[in-house]
Amino acid sequence: MTYALYTGCTTPVVAPNYEVSARRVCESLDIDLELLHAPCCGNPIKPIRETEAVAMALHVLGLAGDTNLMTLCSACRSSLLEAREKASPEFLDRLHLDEETIQMLQINHFIQVLYEDIGLNRLRKKIERPLDVRVAVHYGCHLYRPASLYREDPEYPHSLDDLVEICGAHSVSYRRKSMCCGSPVMGVNFDVSMEMTARKLQDIKEKADIMIITCSGCGFMFDRKQKSAESFAGELNIPVLYYSQFLGLALGIPPETLGFEINRVPVKSFLEKVLP
Numbered sequence: 001m002t003y004a005l006y007t008g009c010t011t012p013v014v015a016p017n018y019e020v021s022a023r024r025v026c027e028s029l030d031i032d033l034e035l036l037h038a039p040c041c042g043n044p045i046k047p048i049r050e051t052e053a054v055a056m057a058l059h060v061l062g063l064a065g066d067t068n069l070m071t072l073c074s075a076c077r078s079s080l081l082e083a084r085e086k087a088s089p090e091f092l093d094r095l096h097l098d099e100e101t102i103q104m105l106q107i108n109h110f111i112q113v114l115y116e117d118i119g120l121n122r123l124r125k126k127i128e129r130p131l132d133v134r135v136a137v138h139y140g141c142h143l144y145r146p147a148s149l150y151r152e153d154p155e156y157p158h159s160l161d162d163l164v165e166i167c168g169a170h171s172v173s174y175r176r177k178s179m180c181c182g183s184p185v186m187g188v189n190f191d192v193s194m195e196m197t198a199r200k201l202q203d204i205k206e207k208a209d210i211m212i213i214t215c216s217g218c219g220f221m222f223d224r225k226q227k228s229a230e231s232f233a234g235e236l237n238i239p240v241l242y243y244s245q246f247l248g249l250a251l252g253i254p255p256e257t258l259g260f261e262i263n264r265v266p267v268k269s270f271l272e273k274v275l276p
Contacts, residue, residue, distance in 0.1 A: 001117065003070035003108075004036040006060065006080075008216075009044075011072045014224065015216035017259030021244035022072055022110055024258060028251050029118060029126070033070070038063045043079040055095060057083030061105055062097045068106035070113055074142035074215045077109045081149045109143065111214050111243065115159045120166055128252035130168025131274045135246075136208035137161055137171055138200070138222070140215040141180050154178075163243060164212055167250035175203045181221040191232075197221045198233035210239045210270055212246055223264045239267045249274060 003026075011019055026033050042056030057079045061069070071077040084102060092099050108116070114123065137160045144154040152159060155178060161171040182196030201222065204211060213219050221229075223240040230236050240263070248258045255275065260267050 001030065002032040002034065002067065003113065004064045004067040005033040006036045006038060006041075006064070006069055006071050006076060008071065008073040008076040009040050010220075011216040014220045015072075015242070017262035018072055018216055018219065018242040018244060021242055021248050021258040024253050025114075025244050025248050025251065028248070028253055029123075031113070031118075034067060036060075036064055036069070041073075041076040041079040042083070043075045046079070053079070054083040054086050054091075058087055058092065058095055058097060058102065061102050061107075062095065064105060066101055066105070069108070071107070071109050072216065074109055074140055075217070077107060078142045078145065078149065080107050082146070085149070109214070111143065111160060111163070114163060114247070120162060123163070123247075124166045127167060127250050129250055129274070131246065131250050133169050133209040133270070133274060134207065135164045135169045135171050135210055135212050136174055136204035137164055137177075137212045138181065138214075138218055139178065140213070140218045141184070143214060160212065160214065160243065164246070167247060169246075172204070172207045174207050176200050181215075181218040183217040183221050186221075193221070194225065194229050195232050197225060198229040198236075201226065201229060201236050201238055202233045205236060205238060208238075209273070210241055210246075210267075212241055212243050214243050226265050237265065239263070239265050239270045241267065241270075 007019055038060045040056060041060055042053030046053040089099050139157050139160055144150045144152045144157050147154050164171045179200055182193035186193040211222060226236055245258045255271055
């Protein structure tokens, strides 16, 4: 099983622990990754220059050729799928792209690769170190939105909960589970964005041992900016892990290879709890 890995703009800069752990997990599951050297997917400029954003996304797809694509960023995947939906044959021709190749290309987020291409049963059989902890999962805004592009209900998703529980953990319910992390409004109103982050972390503080995420933008808010959120919520100290780090531990991958030293909120207490 081979994928072209598209890391996008944000993950290599703010979440190298996400990328390195995802690579280690894929290696453990015999998924071959070929790094796709490609520019931005166009998502940041969609609100003001939609045509240009679509062209940027299609350019990325063109660089992938006929190798199925894996993204780590949820917004990247949505942008690539939306661009393909909107692209007319004439527009593709102007960009010198082959319509059949673009339409046949499989575009999956890392989570969908695990859930749909590998499957829960195969993953469950590979678990070597069950992780008996309470987990609050955060899907984020883009993993299953817009709804027209995905099979899973964006209001009541379950795939990440399922993936957490095959690792031996308990996925807890909590208020504001579907609420945004606050990242999109940070550039407009820092205080509002921090309040959104703080409220969600407050909701899970007494219910979960850790938070699991799948998006580098969300990681920036919940992990890197958690100390800032404490000015709105008081002490939080909630470890925030990418699912790739969590699954990596459950698969028996050595923790020192999963990027935990990059996590901003200390994970020592969590690791001491789950490691022999």
